[in-house]
Amino acid sequence: MNHRTTKKMKNKFTILILISALALGALSAIQAYLVNNTYVLKKRAFLNEVDDLVSEIDNEQILDSLYFETWGNDLADHIADYKNGRIDQKEVTQRTMAKADSLNSSYMSYYNAFLDSLQLEYTIKYHKNLESVLIFDGNTFDSILSSTSDSPIKLFGEEFDEKEAVSLSSSRWYGERDYITTVNDSVVTESYDMEVKTQDKIIITNWRRVVLRRMSGLLIGSILLFLFVIALLYYSIKNLITQKKIAEVKTDFINNITHELKTPLATLGIATKSLRNEAIKSSPSAFDTTLGIVERQNNRLQKLIDQVLTNSLSAEEIQLSKEQIVDNTFFSELIADFKLSTQHSDLTIHNKVHVPEILLRIDRFHFTTALLNILENAIKYGKDHTEITIYTAVKHGNYIIHISDNGIGISPKDQKVIFDKFYRVSDGNVHDVKGLGLGLYFTHQIITAHKGTITTESELNKGTTFIIKLPV
Numbered sequence: 001m002n003h004r005t006t007k008k009m010k011n012k013f014t015i016l017i018l019i020s021a022l023a024l025g026a027l028s029a030i031q032a033y034l035v036n037n038t039y040v041l042k043k044r045a046f047l048n049e050v051d052d053l054v055s056e057i058d059n060e061q062i063l064d065s066l067y068f069e070t071w072g073n074d075l076a077d078h079i080a081d082y083k084n085g086r087i088d089q090k091e092v093t094q095r096t097m098a099k100a101d102s103l104n105s106s107y108m109s110y111y112n113a114f115l116d117s118l119q120l121e122y123t124i125k126y127h128k129n130l131e132s133v134l135i136f137d138g139n140t141f142d143s144i145l146s147s148t149s150d151s152p153i154k155l156f157g158e159e160f161d162e163k164e165a166v167s168l169s170s171s172r173w174y175g176e177r178d179y180i181t182t183v184n185d186s187v188v189t190e191s192y193d194m195e196v197k198t199q200d201k202i203i204i205t206n207w208r209r210v211v212l213r214r215m216s217g218l219l220i221g222s223i224l225l226f227l228f229v230i231a232l233l234y235y236s237i238k239n240l241i242t243q244k245k246i247a248e249v250k251t252d253f254i255n256n257i258t259h260e261l262k263t264p265l266a267t268l269g270i271a272t273k274s275l276r277n278e279a280i281k282s283s284p285s286a287f288d289t290t291l292g293i294v295e296r297q298n299n300r301l302q303k304l305i306d307q308v309l310t311n312s313l314s315a316e317e318i319q320l321s322k323e324q325i326v327d328n329t330f331f332s333e334l335i336a337d338f339k340l341s342t343q344h345s346d347l348t349i350h351n352k353v354h355v356p357e358i359l360l361r362i363d364r365f366h367f368t369t370a371l372l373n374i375l376e377n378a379i380k381y382g383k384d385h386t387e388i389t390i391y392t393a394v395k396h397g398n399y400i401i402h403i404s405d406n407g408i409g410i411s412p413k414d415q416k417v418i419f420d421k422f423y424r425v426s427d428g429n430v431h432d433v434k435g436l437g438l439g440l441y442f443t444h445q446i447i448t449a450h451k452g453t454i455t456t457e458s459e460l461n462k463g464t465t466f467i468i469k470l471p472v
Helices: 005-060 061-083 089-116 207-214 217-276 277-283 284-310 327-342 364-380 439-449
Strands: 123-136 140-148 153-157 166-185 184-204 323-326 345-352 361-362 385-397 398-405 452-457 465-472
Touching: 005 061, 005 166, 005 184, 005 207, 005 217, 005 284, 061 089, 061 123, 061 166, 061 184, 089 123, 089 140, 089 153, 089 284, 089 323, 140 385, 153 345, 207 217, 217 277, 217 284, 217 327, 277 284, 284 327, 327 345, 327 364, 327 385, 361 364, 364 385, 364 398, 364 439, 364 452, 364 465, 439 452
Parallel strands: 345 385
Antiparallel strands: 123 140, 123 153, 123 184, 166 184, 323 361, 385 398, 398 465, 452 465
C-alpha cells in the first residue's frame, strides 16, 4: 500500500468521522430541541393546571364573600366618601389596605385549608395583588388606586419576592354603586361604575422537579436513545477501524515478506555470480565460503516461505527451533552476509563480540531476522558514511548485545512507539532499503519469544543504540 493510497484512505476515514460527528451533533440538537419543546409544553400545562386550581379556590364561597362582599363593600363606602369630598384618594387607599390587612388572616386561613385538602405534590405560596381601581361617573374616569411592577400592592396572601413568582391570569370585577350627595342644597342619589382589577401571583417551590418528573419517561427514553446511537456509532467506527487494520495487516504483511525475500535473493544472486568467477573456482576455500552463503540464504528463503504460510505475527505464535550456536561464528556470518547483501558504498561495521566464545541457545533463522532488521534500519536512517558497532557482553546471567550506529537518531517521542506494528519514523534520510513499519515489530516479537528484552537509547543527530538482553 503506497503512501498516496494510505493518505487517501486516511482522508476518507477522517471525512467519515467528521460526517458521523456532524450527524450525531445534528441528532443531539434535534433531540434537545424536542425535549426543550416538551419541557415548555409540560411547564405551560402545569402552570395552567395551577391557574385553574387557584381560580377554583378563589371562587370558594367563603373567600368570595371576604373578597367581594366584605372588602368590596367597604371599598365602595370609601369611594362614596371620596365622591362626597369627605376624604381624599390617599385616605381611600389607606382605609382600603387597612381593611384588607384585617381580613388577610382569615382569608389565608381558609385558603391554606383548601390547599391542604387537595394534598398536592408541590407547595404553593400565594398572594393577590391589587392592580387598579377605576370609577366612572358618566362623564369622567377617575383612578383611585393603581400599582406598578416595581411597587405592587398586595391585597391578600403571603409576603414573598416576586422575582421568582409566576403571574396567573388577571381578574376584573365590575359594579354599579349608588351614593347620597348634596346638589344645590338638595339631597340626591348619584351612581358610579367601579372596575377593580387584580392579579394572582404564586411561587411553586419545587415546580421544576414536578415538571421533570412528569416528563421523566421522555427524558429516560431520550437518554437511552442517545446512548444507543452513540454506542452504535462507536461500534460501527470501531468495526470500520478493525476492518481497515485487517486490510492493512494483510497488505503490509505481504509487502513485508516481499521485502524480506529480496535480501536473501540479492545475496543469492551475488553469490551465484561469484561462483562463475574463475578466481573463486580456482580457490577451494573461497568456493566453499561462497557455497556456504548460498546454502544459508537458501535455508533462509525456505523459512521465510514457511513464515508466510504460518503467518506468525506475534511472540506467542512464533514457533522457535532453538539450537546451540557459537556467538563469534554467528556474528561473523551475520556481518559477512549483511555486507554482501547491502553493497553499501561507505559502510563500516565494528565487530566487538564477546571473547571468549559463548554458546547461545537461539533460533538461528528468527534471531538472524531480528538483527538484520536492526542493521537495515541503521543503513536506512544512517548518514553518507555509516558506522555500525556490534558489542556483546555477559552480565548477571544475561547475554547483552549492543548494536550502535551513527545515524540521525530517534526522538524521545518516537522511541516510545518504535516497536509498534506499522509505525515508522516520519522523517529521516531514507536510502535504498524500504520498510513498512513491521521490521522492528518483528524484531521485538522474536526477542520476546526468546524470553529476552529489547530497548533503545538514542539522541537526535548522534545515533541510536539497540540493547538486547537474552538469558544465557
